[in-house]
Amino acid sequence: MNSEFQQEQKRVDRVIETITERISRLEKDTSRHRNEVVQIRKHFWDEVKVNVDTFDDYLETIIGLRQEAQALSVSQSTHRHASKRLAALRRMQEIPYFGRIDFMEGGTSTPEQVYIGISTLTDESGEHFLIYDWRAPVSSVYYDYQPGPANYVTPGGVIEGQLEKKWQYLIRGGTLQSMFDTSLTIGDEILQQVLGKGTDKHMHNIVATIQQEQNRIIRHDRGRLLIVHGAAGSGKTSAALQRIAYLLYKYRDSLNADQIILFSPNSMFNSYVSNVLPELGEENMQQVTFQEYLDHRLSKQFQIEHPYDQLEYVLTASNTPVYKSRVASIRFKASTAFFEAIHSYRKSLELAGMVFKGISFRGTSIVTAQQIADRFYSHDTSLRFHNRLEKLKDWLIKQIEEAEKAERKKPWVQEEIELLSNEEYHEAYTYLAKKRGFKEEDIADYDMEPKALAQLIVRQKLTPLRKRIRAFRFIDIKGIYKQLFVDPLQIQQWLEKTPAEWTDICRLTVNALDEDKLLYEDATPFLLMKELILGFQTNSSIKHIIVDEAQDYSPFQFEFLKRLFPWAKMTVLGDFNQAIFAHASEMVDFQTLTSLYGSAETNVINLTRSYRSTKPIIEFTRRLIPNGDRIVPFERDGKRPVLTQLSDHADLHRCIASKVADWRQQGYHSIAIICKSAEESNRAYEALSSIEDIKLLKNGSLEYEQGVVVIPSYLSKGIEFDAVIIYDASQQVYGDESLRRVFYTACTRAMHDLQLYSVGEPSPLLQNALQEHLIQA
Numbered sequence: 001m002n003s004e005f006q007q008e009q010k011r012v013d014r015v016i017e018t019i020t021e022r023i024s025r026l027e028k029d030t031s032r033h034r035n036e037v038v039q040i041r042k043h044f045w046d047e048v049k050v051n052v053d054t055f056d057d058y059l060e061t062i063i064g065l066r067q068e069a070q071a072l073s074v075s076q077s078t079h080r081h082a083s084k085r086l087a088a089l090r091r092m093q094e095i096p097y098f099g100r101i102d103f104m105e106g107g108t109s110t111p112e113q114v115y116i117g118i119s120t121l122t123d124e125s126g127e128h129f130l131i132y133d134w135r136a137p138v139s140s141v142y143y144d145y146q147p148g149p150a151n152y153v154t155p156g157g158v159i160e161g162q163l164e165k166k167w168q169y170l171i172r173g174g175t176l177q178s179m180f181d182t183s184l185t186i187g188d189e190i191l192q193q194v195l196g197k198g199t200d201k202h203m204h205n206i207v208a209t210i211q212q213e214q215n216r217i218i219r220h221d222r223g224r225l226l227i228v229h230g231a232a233g234s235g236k237t238s239a240a241l242q243r244i245a246y247l248l249y250k251y252r253d254s255l256n257a258d259q260i261i262l263f264s265p266n267s268m269f270n271s272y273v274s275n276v277l278p279e280l281g282e283e284n285m286q287q288v289t290f291q292e293y294l295d296h297r298l299s300k301q302f303q304i305e306h307p308y309d310q311l312e313y314v315l316t317a318s319n320t321p322v323y324k325s326r327v328a329s330i331r332f333k334a335s336t337a338f339f340e341a342i343h344s345y346r347k348s349l350e351l352a353g354m355v356f357k358g359i360s361f362r363g364t365s366i367v368t369a370q371q372i373a374d375r376f377y378s379h380d381t382s383l384r385f386h387n388r389l390e391k392l393k394d395w396l397i398k399q400i401e402e403a404e405k406a407e408r409k410k411p412w413v414q415e416e417i418e419l420l421s422n423e424e425y426h427e428a429y430t431y432l433a434k435k436r437g438f439k440e441e442d443i444a445d446y447d448m449e450p451k452a453l454a455q456l457i458v459r460q461k462l463t464p465l466r467k468r469i470r471a472f473r474f475i476d477i478k479g480i481y482k483q484l485f486v487d488p489l490q491i492q493q494w495l496e497k498t499p500a501e502w503t504d505i506c507r508l509t510v511n512a513l514d515e516d517k518l519l520y521e522d523a524t525p526f527l528l529m530k531e532l533i534l535g536f537q538t539n540s541s542i543k544h545i546i547v548d549e550a551q552d553y554s555p556f557q558f559e560f561l562k563r564l565f566p567w568a569k570m571t572v573l574g575d576f577n578q579a580i581f582a583h584a585s586e587m588v589d590f591q592t593l594t595s596l597y598g599s600a601e602t603n604v605i606n607l608t609r610s611y612r613s614t615k616p617i618i619e620f621t622r623r624l625i626p627n628g629d630r631i632v633p634f635e636r637d638g639k640r641p642v643l644t645q646l647s648d649h650a651d652l653h654r655c656i657a658s659k660v661a662d663w664r665q666q667g668y669h670s671i672a673i674i675c676k677s678a679e680e681s682n683r684a685y686e687a688l689s690s691i692e693d694i695k696l697l698k699n700g701s702l703e704y705e706q707g708v709v710v711i712p713s714y715l716s717k718g719i720e721f722d723a724v725i726i727y728d729a730s731q732q733v734y735g736d737e738s739l740r741r742v743f744y745t746a747c748t749r750a751m752h753d754l755q756l757y758s759v760g761e762p763s764p765l766l767q768n769a770l771q772e773h774l775i776q777a
């Protein structure tokens with residue numbers, strides 16, 4: 001062992017000693033803070049005297065309450081911070097740092113050794129940094145430069161200097177295992193080691209090996225919209241998560257994790273990425289799928305089709321009669337043209353076309369739908385649309401009041417009074433007495449008049465109706481949306497061109513709405529229509545939204561997100577070669593998105609290097625897509641993918657079982673058998689049930705499971721496996737050109753090994769994968 005290595009190990013030991021001391025000090029502090037919180041909670045009401053007899057007492061009570069609540073909040077926040085710091089220090093006990101730069105600032109003569117880890121550590125004096133946080137300004141030099149002139153940006157300006165040397169350290173369990181002078185060595189040994197390992201149940205942070213182009217994404221801080229277009233496995237999700245950690249660090253005084261939302265493809269993906277931020281000592285951002293949001297807004301009214309059910313239909317129902325129209329409907333309803341048409345339609349409602357629901361009580365009409373419409377269109381059309389609706393609502397409330405007066409004299413009210421139970425009678429009595437100003441002790445003296453009781457009963461019975469009117473439920477949004485499709489010619493007023501299948505699209509939309517079903521392609525347009533009429537529900541507390549797998553969102557959905565989060569900056573990450581939804585063909589690149597905030601507010605970063613898979617796998621998968629040669633594989637050796645042609649399914653299942661056994665022996669922890677659809681997955685799972693511990697992953701699975709799994713292609717998005725089997729890459733299954741992206745997505749999930757089987761002729765999608773890239777067995 002050379003002396004430099006020994007010196008470095010000694011430094012590691014010293015730093016770990018400091019970390020251990022800090023931990024023991026902090027453990028005492030956190031336990032004290034925890035006790036404080038418990039005590040404040042326990043004695044909260046002892047400390048506050050609740051007295052509301054006089055105004056001064058009341059004021060004193062409020063002030064006391066506020067002081068206690070403040071003390072509790074301060075203690076809770078101190079405790080939270082201390083616990084977070086403690087968690088970070090515990091991780092640093094294992095790996096205190098991973099890199100070092102020797103940086104000589106302009107005007108100085110000795111370089112400073114800057115050690116970089118997941119969090120900052122200073123010496124006892126607090127003046128010298130033993131470790132710099134990877135997000136600190138100076139640490140950017142580590143990621144951005146090779147030895148030579150270098151600079152970094154601080155809030156006070158740009159610091160110029162010279163990067164003398166750059167080191168990578170591999171420290172595990174407090175022991176320095178290796179160190180590389182990366183200014184001398186060629187290739188990235190640590191990255192090789194990281195990528196060569198098996199996959200895990202959870203994604204991990206990549207801070208030790210962030211690449212220069214990824215660092216640009218992480219530290220980007222200009223404009224409203226950042227678009228990242230990157231090849232499969234290029235680190236888009238990883239960069240997005242480290243970006244969140246970076247923003248939380250840089251804006252720690254004004255930004256917290258609750259103000260960031262990650263839109264992710266499914267719940268399983270949420271669990272897969274849930275560890276990255278906590279590993280870096282940060283709290284997780286909010287995570288949501290677009291479907292969850294739609295459900296939250298619309299599921300009371302409708303049964304909304306799940307996007308994966310829509311996808312399953314597209315993948316499996318091509319023989320059904322309405323298939324072509326349905327696919328055309330999905331594409332058309334995702335377009336900005338339809339988004340604009342809905343805006344124009346809503347505008348036209350100012351003059352005609354609103355649909356209302358009549359209001360009736362006990363089977364008798366109070367106001368008919370036609371009367372409501374007449375009233376609405378009798379308003380001055382120069383008033384704002386929403387004000388007209390407000391006026392209409394007030395008028396309807398008045399109609400209810402009129403109806404109320406008339407109802408009081410009707411016989412049903414007397415009958416109701418007679419049927420009141422003692423309890424109800426007493427309740428009504430007490431209520432009316434209090435309303436008349438009687439104090440608790442004088443209530444018994446109150447004489448209840450029968451008229452007042454009748455009034456009360458009618459009022460109560462009409463309360464639900466009043467509530468519905470206040471919530472604008474007299475507007476028939478479904479009727480208004482449906483109207484767009486009832487007369488196929490109507491939409492031509494607002495659209496230059498309708499799809500050829502428009503009449504069929506209209507028919508299938510109306511049929512679904514009549515059954516109170518909302519097809520997935522209708523859900524966002526419907527919600528937009530609703531918001532344009534009733535007013536937009538926006539969320540102004542969110543400062544950043546990150547949309548992963550953005551190729552699966554329609555331009556329509558992006559417009560919607562922009563309106564929903566008016567103050568948020570947006571980071572959008574995707575790969576069009578993995579666009580698997582039928583609506584995705586509406587957007588062939590992210591250029592369309594530039595119009596969202598305008599080009600001055602938009603920046604685009606492309607990632608072309610791919611890290612997930614071995615070089616032979618990438619050399620194969622990139623031949624499956626147009627312009628795939630732009631993808632640069634990371635130099636990691638491995639075996640070439642294998643295509644095995646078989647004659648029947650019995651043979652296929654035998655081969656898969658033996659391949660899985662083989663791979664298990666090689667030590668692979670996660671093996672995926674990827675099928676085209678859920679339908680194929682179910683069949684495969686049944687047939688392969690003899691494989692020990694095999695699991696079926698389906699829509700709704702919340703956890704990403706390790707081991708041997710059968711999974712439909714679209715659910716495997718975003719995640720990765722040690723080894724992948726493409727269940728049946730035959731002409732029969734992947735015969736259609738429209739499946740190219742689904743097929744590519746499935747193949748790019750493999751890290752170390754890829755095996756394709758084909759029952760009968762292989763898919764024509766494999767045509768370009770030359771012999772040199774694919775072993776045919």
Ligand SMILES: Nc1ncnc2c1ncn2[C@@H]1O[C@H](COP(=O)(O)OP(=O)(O)OP(=O)(O)O)[C@@H](O)[C@H]1O
Binds near residue numbers: 209232
């Ligand atoms: N700089 C890096 N250092 C270490 N590992 C990396 C780095 N960049 C990417 N990886 C690894 O490469 C794999 C792919 O990364 P990630 O899932 O973020 O890519 P992606 O672009 O989102 O992929 P896809 O679009 O195919 O879902 C992960 O295992 C990730 O840890």
